[in-house]
Amino acid sequence: MTTRDRTSYHPDEYTRWHDPDPTPRINRVTQETARILTHLDPTGPRSGTDDTPERVAKMWVNELTIGYHENVPALFKTFKSDSKDLVIIKDIPLVSTCEHHLVPFIGHAHVGYLPEGAVVGLSKIKRVVDAYARRLQIQERLTSEIADAMDENLSPRGVMVVLEAEHLCMTIRGVQAPGTRTITSAVRGAFNENKEGEKEEFLRLLRR
Numbered sequence: 350m351t352t353r354d355r356t357s358y359h360p361d362e363y364t365r366w367h368d369p370d371p372t373p374r375i376n377r378v379t380q381e382t383a384r385i386l387t388h389l390d391p392t393g394p395r396s397g398t399d400d401t402p403e404r405v406a407k408m409w410v411n412e413l414t415i416g417y418h419e420n421v422p423a424l425f426k427t428f429k430s431d432s433k434d435l436v437i438i439k440d441i442p443l444v445s446t447c448e449h450h451l452v453p454f455i456g457h458a459h460v461g462y463l464p465e466g467a468v469v470g471l472s473k474i475k476r477v478v479d480a481y482a483r484r485l486q487i488q489e490r491l492t493s494e495i496a497d498a499m500d501e502n503l504s505p506r507g508v509m510v511v512l513e514a515e516h517l518c519m520t521i522r523g524v525q526a527p528g529t530r531t532i533t534s535a536v537r538g539a540f541n542e543n544k545e546g547e548k549e550e551f552l553r554l555l556r557r
């Protein structure tokens with residue numbers, strides 16, 4: 350067995366991934382978490398950690414990876430609108446998980462768009478952010494997935510997404526640089542062409 354074999358996923362074991370009932374996955378992740386703990390914690394089964402595997406499994410299945418089960422196009426219940434003016438939803442709380450280290454990155458998302466005949470409910474934009482954030486991610490891909498979802502499902506004149514986040518994999522391990530923020534942006538349509546300074550207007554309003 351090569352190193353790669355040992356570290357790869359085992360497709361035969363995740364065939365129930367699409368089962369809408371999360372119980373089989375919670376049970377499996379509970380078992381696997383208990384096995385991981387036997388290799389990490391020499392103080393062994395004790396009252397404090399008795400329920401930890403199940404608690405961890407529910408957190409991963411029901412919260413940190415729930416975004417894979419969200420139907421993103423269905424979130425875009427749009428309303429007809431003549432407005433062409435910039436809409437910005439700022440400081441949306443962001444919690445995601447780094448796919449390289451399985452630890453969180455936490456920060457804020459700012460989403461702006463220029464409507465073209467339709468607008469979307471403001472609360473739905475937070476749910477779009479969550480739908481992609483509650484997966485195993487890198488910040489760069491998360492940023493462009495949010496922008497692409499807005500672009501494809503709302504067909505605005507332009508979309509701009511800025512994410513700023515602190516990565517716990519940089520804070521608790523490796524370079525140990527608490528407070529370091531990573532900022533990413535994705536621009537589409539009119540923000541990209543920037544003929545009337547749309548991009549600067551978005552950034553100016555973010556700084557307020």
Ligand SMILES: [Zn+2]
Pocket residue numbers: 447448449450451516518519
């Ligand atoms: Zn990481």
